[in-house]
Structures are given as structure tokens and as C-alpha cells.
Amino acid sequence: xxxxxxxxxxxxxxxxxxxxxxxxxxxxxxxxxxxxxxxxxxxxxxxxxxxxxxxxxxxxxxxxxxxxxxxxxxxxxxxxxxxxxxxxxxxxxxxxxxxxxxxxxxxxxxxxxxxxxxxxxxxxxxxxxxxxxxxxxxxxxxxxxxxxxxxxxxxxxxxxxxxxxxxxxxxxxxxxxxxxxxxxxxxxxxxxxxxxxxxxxxxxxxxxxxxxxxxxxxxxxxxxxxxxxxxxxxxxxxxxxxxxxxxxxxxxxxxxxxxxxxxxxxxxxxxxxxxxxxxxxxxxxx
Amino acid sequence: xxxxxxxxxxxxxxxxxxxxxxxxxxxxxxxxxxxxxxxxxxxxxxxxxxxxxxxxxxxxxxxxxxxxxxxxxxxxxxxxxxxxxxxxxxxxxxxxxxxxxxxxxxxxxxxxxxxxxxxxxxxxxxxxxxxxxxxxxxxxxxxxxxxxxxxxxxxxxxxxxxxxxxxxxxxxxxxxxxxxxxxxxxxxxxxxxxxxxxxxxxxxxxxxxxxxxxxxxxxxxxxxxxxxxxxxxxxxxxxxxxxxxxxxxxxxxxxxxxxxxxxxxxxxxxxxxxxxxxxxxxxxxxxxxxxxxxxxxxxxxxxxxxxxxxxxxxxxxxxxxxxxxxxxxxxxxxxxxxxxxxxxx
Numbered sequence: 001x002x003x004x005x006x007x008x009x010x011x012x013x014x015x016x017x018x019x020x021x022x023x024x025x026x027x028x029x030x031x032x033x034x035x036x037x038x039x040x041x042x043x044x045x046x047x048x049x050x051x052x053x054x055x056x057x058x059x060x061x062x063x064x065x066x067x068x069x070x071x072x073x074x075x076x077x078x079x080x081x082x083x084x085x086x087x088x089x090x091x092x093x094x095x096x097x098x099x100x101x102x103x104x105x106x107x108x109x110x111x112x113x114x115x116x117x118x119x120x121x122x123x124x125x126x127x128x129x130x131x132x133x134x135x136x137x138x139x140x141x142x143x144x145x146x147x148x149x150x151x152x153x154x155x156x157x158x159x160x161x162x163x164x165x166x167x168x169x170x171x172x173x174x175x176x177x178x179x180x181x182x183x184x185x186x187x188x189x190x191x192x193x194x195x196x197x198x199x200x201x202x203x204x205x206x207x208x209x210x211x212x213x214x215x216x217x218x219x220x221x222x223x224x225x226x227x228x229x230x231x232x233x234x235x236x237x238x239x240x241x242x243x244x245x246x247x248x249x250x251x252x253x254x255x256x257x258x259x260x261x262x263x264x265x266x267x268x269x270x271x272x273x274x275x276x277x278x279x280x281x282x283x284x285x286x
Numbered sequence: 287x288x289x290x291x292x293x294x295x296x297x298x299x300x301x302x303x304x305x306x307x308x309x310x311x312x313x314x315x316x317x318x319x320x321x322x323x324x325x326x327x328x329x330x331x332x333x334x335x336x337x338x339x340x341x342x343x344x345x346x347x348x349x350x351x352x353x354x355x356x357x358x359x360x361x362x363x364x365x366x367x368x369x370x371x372x373x374x375x376x377x378x379x380x381x382x383x384x385x386x387x388x389x390x391x392x393x394x395x396x397x398x399x400x401x402x403x404x405x406x407x408x409x410x411x412x413x414x415x416x417x418x419x420x421x422x423x424x425x426x427x428x429x430x431x432x433x434x435x436x437x438x439x440x441x442x443x444x445x446x447x448x449x450x451x452x453x454x455x456x457x458x459x460x461x462x463x464x465x466x467x468x469x470x471x472x473x474x475x476x477x478x479x480x481x482x483x484x485x486x487x488x489x490x491x492x493x494x495x496x497x498x499x500x501x502x503x504x505x506x507x508x509x510x511x512x513x514x515x516x517x518x519x520x521x522x523x524x525x526x527x528x529x530x531x532x533x534x535x536x537x538x539x540x541x542x543x544x545x546x547x548x549x550x551x552x553x554x555x556x557x558x559x560x561x562x563x564x565x566x567x568x569x570x571x572x573x574x575x576x577x578x579x580x581x582x583x584x585x586x587x588x589x590x591x592x593x594x595x596x597x598x599x600x601x602x603x604x605x606x607x608x609x610x611x612x613x614x615x616x617x618x619x620x621x622x623x624x625x626x627x628x629x630x631x
Contacts, residue, residue, distance in 0.1 A: 032407055083594060089406040090352050091593050094549060097542045098589025105583030217538060221411075221418055228411045258426055265419040269400060272408060 003135075004251055010139035012246025013146035014208065016239050018201035018219070019226040020153065021194015023238040026227055027170045028187055029085050034096040036198055036223055037216030038103035043069040043199020044211040045107065048116045058121050065203040066196045073195020077188050100216045107213040115212045118203070142204055149197070154235055166190060225268045302478035307611060311557065312467065319460055326459040332567040333462040334524050337469055339547045339559030341516035346545075347554035348477060349509045350489035352406050354541050355413030356517050358397075358420050359390040361536035363518030365424060366390075368437040368531040377443040379526050383465065386522035387515045394514020398507045414538065421536035436532030440525065451527065458527040465523055469516055474556060476512065485509055486554075539582075546589055552605070 022036040046065040050056040056064065084095050120138060127136045157163040169176040169183045177183050202211070209219065222245065230241030245264055252263030318329060338360055345351045363386035369375070376382040400412045424431045432438055444450040449457045476482050487495040488502050496502045525531045534540070543566070551562025569588070573581040 026407070032410065080590075080594070087593070089410075090346070090545075093352060093354070093410065094545055094589050095593040097545070098586040098593070101542070101582045101586025102590065103586075105580045105586065109580055109583070220538075221414060224407075224411050224414070228408060259422075262419060262422050262426070265415050265422065268415055269412065269419075272403065272412060273400060 004254055005247065006135055007139060008247035008250035009243060010142045010246070011208065011250055012243035013143055013150070014201055014205045015222060015226055015246055016242035017146050017149055018198050018205065019223040019242060020235065020238055021191070021197045022223050023227045023230060024166070024170075024190055024194055025187070028166070028173075028190060031081070031085055032089055032092045032096065033081075034093060034220055034224075035099040035103065035216065036195075037219050038100055039069050039073055039195040040198040040202030040205075040219070041103065041107060041211070041213075041215040042072055042202070043196075044118075044202035044206045044215065045111055045116065046199065047118050047203035047206065048111075048211065052117075052119050058118070058124075061118075062200060062203050066200040069199025069202075070192045070196030072199075074188060074192030076195075077191040081191070082184075100220070103216055104213050111213070113213055115210055116206065117211075118206045120207060138207060142208075145204065149200075150235070150239060157235055162186070162189075221265075225264065229268060229271050298478070298483070302474075308557075311560075315463060315467075319456075319463065323454075323456065326455040328567060328571060330455050330459045330462045330527050331524075332563050333459070333466045334520050334527070335544075335547060335567060336560040336563035337462075337466045337523065338517055338520035339544055339551070339563050340470065340473055340556070341513045341520065342544050342548055343553060343556070343559045344473065344476075344513040344516070345510055346548060347558065348482065348485045348489065349506055351401065351506070351510065352410055353401070353413040354410050354538065354545075355415070355417035356513075356544055357536050357538070357540040358413070358417035359394055359514040359517035360521035360524075360540065361417070361420060361424070362393055362521070363387060363390040364521035364525045364531045364535040365431055365437065366518075367522035367525040368440045369430070371440050371442050371526070371529075372437065378447065379442055379445045379461070383519055383522045383526070387518040390518025390521065391511050391515035394517075395507065395511040397514075398510035401510060402503060402506055414541075417536055417538070417541060421533060424533055424536060432532075434533060436530055437525075438530075440529045440531065442526050442529055451529070455527065462523055462527060465519065469519060470556070470560075473516065477556060481505070481508075489554075543585070546585065549589075549592055 018040050022033060025031055025033055043065040046068050047061045050061040050064055051058055084092055124138050124141055128140065157167060165176070165181050165186050168179070169181060169186050173183055225245055226238050226241050229245070230238035248267050249261070249264050252259065256263065322329065338356070342353065342356045345353060366386040366389045367382050370382045370385060371377065376385050397416050401409050425433055442451055445457065445461050449461070451458050484495065484500045484505055487500060488505060492502050521535060524535065547562040547566045548559055549562070550565050551558035551560065570581060570585070573584045
């Protein structure tokens with residue numbers, strides 16, 4: 001029971017790191033980015049190449065994966081995504097699905113279609129036993145890293161100048177522009193940062209989520225659940241939604257393996273029926 | 287009725303009249319049964335895809351609902367038709383087609399209430415979620431559906447007890463084409479009816495439509511259910527013509543490809559889905575012969591490029607081509623002597 005909670009929390013934390021970039025970009029530009037998972041996959045494959053083939057230590061591989069995906073994200077944002085912001089949602093969906101298809105096929109072409117594993121240092125394998133609860137070291141690492149990131153993000157958003165600019169832009173883009181905030185630049189940086197986080201999540205999660213070319217398609221729905229259930233206006237909403245989703249998914253797969261992922265889809269539909277704007281959305285009216 | 291109402295009704299009747307282009311299109315479609323006997327298998331797929339696209343166009347092009355889960359109805363009816371035939375519950379294909387369509391329509395009716403809530407994103411999520419949920423169910427209950435191996439042992443009886451499905455798909459194609467044509471006629475009737483016009487009004491501005499007395503919610507529920515029915519017919523048709531049904535009928539790729547089909551052909555226009563399906567199938571066939579494994583990349587590229595060029599601009603090209611063709615077709619019709627020469631292989 002406790003092990004399930006532990007695994008669920010680790011899984012949820014991971015989902016949060018993967019999806020929080022998406023929730024910010026969605027809230028900021030009202031842009032539906034289905035290709036978010038592609039950046040996560042890029043981060044995962046970066047780590048695989050760095051750690052397995054080039055022999056870079058795992059602890060160094062993660063920040064490099066973060067940086068590389070952030071650069072990749074920023075590049076895509078400036079060259080391609082900027083043209084699509086003002087378009088209707090249908091165009092955004094088509095565009096990002098197109099990107100996903102291209103990412104899937106390109107990864108298949110360059111890396112092969114088989115599942116990839118990151119070599120984890122031996123210090124992180126095995127598990128601790130605390131009061132009869134088996135805790136895998138790797139999952140503990142994930143909880144620590146992701147917990148740290150969550151706190152850092154929260155501080156970044158609430159305590160720094162950039163954070164207040166970002167929140168202002170999310171709340172009301174026009175007024176923020178009027179106050180001299182360069183919303184385009186804020187958005188570009190946030191997009192790059194969010195992609196970087198997704199890349200980091202993909203790198204960390206390769207062990208738990210599995211990493212193969214269909215990753216962006218497989219986890220698209222999870223990211224979207226986090227974002228729709230959690231709402232897009234804060235960090236805490238998606239965070240709680242991720243934890244809930246992680247717990248629900250792990251517990252569902254453990255107790256009713258026959259139904260599998262069915263459990264979380266049901267949770268999602270019930271939540272959306274009950275609160276169409278998301279479980280933790282602020283009750284602001286625009 | 288006052289003079290204005292008379293004006294309106296005569297205008298609408300004029301709009302709903304069959305144009306020479308449409309007649310030429312269907313003459314050519316039915317002529318393809320004899321013109322391309324070697325291509326019947328791919329033509330069957332095209333006809334099914336066209337019907338499927340038509341169903342999505344009803345909700346996307348006419349009612350303005352973005353859906354990523356039209357495959358749910360396609361797949362449900364596909365499995366339904368497969369199971370009906372496998373266990374001999376309804377053996378006559380046409381009847382089984384209708385039963386499967388109704389099953390999909392019931393699912394559409396139930397899920398429509400979910401879809402009508404919230405924003406575009408929520409709709410996207412819920413439609414995607416419903417189709418993934420069904421996919422998961424079909425995967426888990428493999429004793430009924432065959433799971434990842436697909437539904438084996440589907441034996442489809444002859445159509446109307448008379449026309450057997452042959453190996454080369456000749457009867458299958460004729461059957462699919464007739465079903466497509468009948469469904470098209472029904473959809474055409476719906477679209478040009480006052481009901482169809484009210485849908486366009488809702489797409490234009492839901493608030494104002496409600497203000498002039500259109501029951502927005504129920505109209506949307508109705509069209510979503512109707513679209514689910516036609517998607518179901520398409521799915522059942524696929525199962526019947528291939529005598530097989532696999533998890534792939536419920537996949538996200540299917541819904542996403544469908545959006546591409548509709549975008550190629552143009553939305554909110556009855557022939558958009560049909561023309562899009564033809565172009566898409568030929569494109570896919572051509573790319574698949576070039577790179578069998580990675581054709582998805584090029585499909586993705588096409589999507590990205592279409593959006594970057596601008597869907598409106600793209601659609602205006604299609605319209606230009608269409609008008610050109612229509613002019614061509616009407617010239618052909620007015621000079622019947624050249625008809626045979628124009629359509630020869």
C-alpha cells in the first residue's frame with residue numbers, strides 16, 4: 001500500500017515536470033501544443049546518446065539534456081510556432097500533430113524503433129527498506145529532483161521579476177503589453193524553459209515510462225489530462241493533478257490490472273463533467 | 287408566407303440544386319467500377335475513408351466542433367460489425383451495417399453531452415479520451431475482441447443474400463460505393479435543410495443563434511449523433527470488406543489522418559471529404575512505395591506545411607481548382623459528344 005503511494009507520487013512528480021511547461025504555454029498563449037511530448041522524447045534520446053554512447057556521467061547527462069531540449073524548443077518556437085499563435089485551434093492541432101508525426105518517424109529512422117534504456121549508475125539501483133516499505137533508490141531520486149524543481153519553479157514564479165511578468169502576461173496579455181512587458185520574449189523564454197523541463201522529465205522518466213519513438217503519442221493524453229484537470233493558471237493546479245493522476249494510474253494498474261489505463265480516463269471524464277474548467281482552476285471570469 | 291420567406295426558400299432551393307459538377311463527379315465515381323478493375327481494393331479504402339471524412343465534416347465543417355476522437359465511433363462499429371458476423375447474430379451485411387451504425391450513434395449521443403461542455407481544449411481532450419478509452423477496453427478484453435491480434439474468423443455473408451464478397455474486392459467496392467452514395471444523399475439533404483443552416487449559424491456565432499431561437503445544445507447533440515452514425519457505417523464497412531478488425535481502427539493516427547483528409551479537401555463543403563480522401567489515398571500510396579516505413583514523416587510534413595502556408599490560402603486554391611473543374615464538367619455536359627473522350631482511361 002505504502003509502496004503504491006510512493007511509486008504513485010514518484011510517477012506523478014515525473015508527470016508534473018513533463019507537463020508543467022505545457023500548462024504554462026497553454027495558459028499564456030492559449031496555444032494547444034500536442035507536440036510537447038516530442039521535446040520530452042528528445043530529452044530522453046539525448047540522455048541515451050550521451051550516457052550510453054559517449055560515456056558522459058548520468059548526473060551530467062541530465063542537465064545537458066535539459067539545455068539541449070531548451071535550445072531546441074526555443075529554436076522551434078522562434079522559427080515555426082510564432083506563425084501559428086494567432087491561428088484558430090484547429091490549425092494549432094493540425095500543426096502540432098504534424099510535428100509529432102515527423103518526430104516519431106524521424107526518431108524511428110535515426111534511433112531505431114526498439115525501446116531504449118539509459119544506463120543508470122549502480123549507486124542508484126536497488127532499493128532502501130524503510131519500515132518494511134521498499135523504496136527504489138531511483139524513484140527516490142526522482143521525487144527529490146522533481147520536488148526541488150517544483151519548489152524552485154514556485155519561487156521563480158512568485159519571487160522574481162520574470163515570474164511577475166509571466167503571471168501578468170498570463171492574466172491579461174493586452175494589459176501586460178500595455179505596461180511595456182515584451183510578451184513575445186517572455187513567451188519564447190518560457191517555451192524554451194518548458195521544453196527543457198520536458199526534456200529533463202523525459203530523461204529521468206526513460207527508466208519508468210519507457211522510451212521508444214511512439215513516446216509523444218503514448219503520453220500525449222497524460223499531459224493533456226494534467227493540463228485540463230489542473231487548469232492552466234497556476235503551478236499548484238497541474239502539480240496536484242499530476243500527483244492525483246500518478247496515484248490513480250499506479251493504483252489502478254495494481255488493483256485492477258485488467259482495466260489498466262481505463263481508470264485514469266474515467267477519472268478524467270468524471271472530473272471534466274464535474275468541473276469543465278479544471279479541478280483547481282481559479283474561478284475568474286474573463 | 288410573405289414575399290421574403292418565398293425569396294429565402296427559392297434561394298435555398300436554388301442552392302440545393304444538383305450542379306453539373308456534382309453529377310459528373312458521381313458519374314465518374316460509378317464509372318470507376320469498370321474503369322479501374324485492378325484498383326478496387328484501394329478504391330474501397332478510399333470510399334470508406336471518404337464516408338468517414340464526410341462524418342467528421344458534419345461536426346467540424348458544419349458545426350465547428352474540433353474532434354480528435356472520431357475513430358471511437360469508427361472502431362466501435364467496426365468491432366460491432368465484426369462480432370455480429372462472427373457469432374452469426376445479424377448475418378445480412380446491410381442490416382448489420384445499420385445495426386453497427388446505430389450502436390455508434392448511441393455512443394455518439396451519450397458522449398455528446400461530454401463534448402458540449404467547455405472549450406476547444408476540453409473537447410479535444412474528451413473526444414481523444416473516449417477513443418483511447420475504447421482502445422484500452424478493446425485491448426484488455428481480448429477474449430472478445432482478439433486484442434492485439436485483431437478479430438479473427440469474421441465470415442461475412444453475401445450482400446442481400448446474393449452478392450458474395452470476392453477476393454479482388456469487386457463486389458466489395460460496388461457495395462462500398464453504393465453505401466457512400468446513399469449516405470452522401472442523406473447528408474446532402476441534412477446539410478441543405480433548415481436544420482443544416484441552423485448548424486452553420488451556430489458555428490458562426492453560438493450566442494446569437496441562441497438569441498434568434500435556435501436550440502443550440504440540442505442541435506449540436508443531434509449533429510454529433512448523426513455524425514457518429516455515419517462514422518459507424520464507415521467503420522462497419524471496413525470490417526465487412528476486409529473481414530478483419532484490429533485495434534488500429536481505434537487509434538489516434540486514424541483520427542489525425544482524418545483531419546488531414548478533411549483539410550486537404552476543404553472543410554464545410556460536402557465534397558471536401560470525398561476529394562480529400564482520393565488525394566490522401568493516392569498520396570499515401572505514392573509515399574508508401576517510396577519509403578514504406580517512414581511515410582508518417584511525410585504526412586506530418588504535409589500537415590505542417592499546409593498550416594504554415596495557411597489553410598485559407600490552401601483552400602482557396604482547392605476552390606479555384608474546383609471551380610475550374612466545374613466549368614470543365616459543365617462544358618462536357620453541354621457537349622455530350624465529347625463526354626466519352628474526356629473520361630476515357
